[in-house]
Amino acid sequence: MQPLIPDYLSGVLRDCGGDRSGALADYIPELAHVEPERFGMALATVDGAVYCAGDSDIEFTAQSISKPFAYALALEDLGLDEVLAKIDVEPSGDPFNDLSLEAGTGRPLNPMINAGALATHALLERGGSVGARVDRVIAGLSAFAGRQLSVDETVYESELQTAYRNRALANMLRSLDNFEVEPLDVVRGYTRQCAVQVTTRDLAMMAATLANGGVQPATGEQVISRSVVRQVLSVMTTCGMYDSAGDWLSTVGIPAKSGVSGGLLGVLPGQSGIATFSPRLDKHGNSVRGVLAFQQCSDELGLHLMEVAPATRTVVRDQREITADGEVVEVFELHGTIQFAGAERLVRSLVEDAPKISHVVFDLTEVYAMNTVAGSMLRRSARILVSEGRRVTFVDPANIAAATPDGGPLRVVDTLEDVLAG
């Protein structure tokens, strides 16, 4: 069989490759030396498949794409409250290197602009030594990528020599007591963080780790917790694409982050990570061809997050009466993924049918996922039924509903035959 997905990705590169508009970032002198025609794309799934096309194994520096990952590490190490006390989560609408501090508190508006990224870097290792902060961020970025990453020393030196604006931002943050460490050290560490070399394939894996609830799909390492993933993806959604975040969200609709070296990654929660690399940038600082490629994929593959999925109305696949031990038993056979809306439909049919039911069976054999709220709605419904004097049995071989049998009217069994067996 033809390799369907790599062929598709190559087609996207062909369709978008003709656009030679935009310009290389040159405020970091070394970035003006890259080959402008480079164009690569990669897609990594949450179960570890990786598809690549074009220049997907060429290394370039991560630049701003390191920001959401450094933010994730700070959240993982310090917790949300401590991080929020230093860095807000409001989109600024200003260019990435704007000062954008919240009036009154002096907090940078978000961790995706440079001021916020400098403040984030300063938090790593609770403000420990320069070396400790850099080690933490490089080890963390490597864990997301699933391989050891290293710093491009030439790009690092090149940026550091001209980092006047970032020094100004760091000094300003220090003067406002956002952090207590030496501002130039923060600029040095942050610049090393930005100079970490990645390939497009690495970026797709890093994105897939976020898509996979923080678990790196290839190594299986839980790099960050689910709650941190949620926070990071929220901030990427509102602030990830410089001052074109609103335009990006409405046209492409994928939480994403771009960097001035031409990389771009997007996260499809629960599905996959996608990345592109093409160095010429538009006026916002986003890769011209990268944006085009994401737009095309989003349209053709239906990836826009706000694309409303058809409602799954059939959470209860079958509701029928059986007779076990001479007793009439009502079986609710559920299937698929059960979330709030599905649990609500189940609870509604329970209420409607309740008067006539003396023994309720929830058959979860065909359910493969149930979120926390749906699980607790189901357990509470079971307890209410029991308190009303009815019997409740869960057929739940994978323990999806986490209902604990109470030795009384609530039972958990593995098969429907066990119910019939009494």
Ligand code: GLU
């Ligand atoms: N190191 C770059 C800077 O701080 C990153 C900018 C970016 O990629 O947006 O200016």
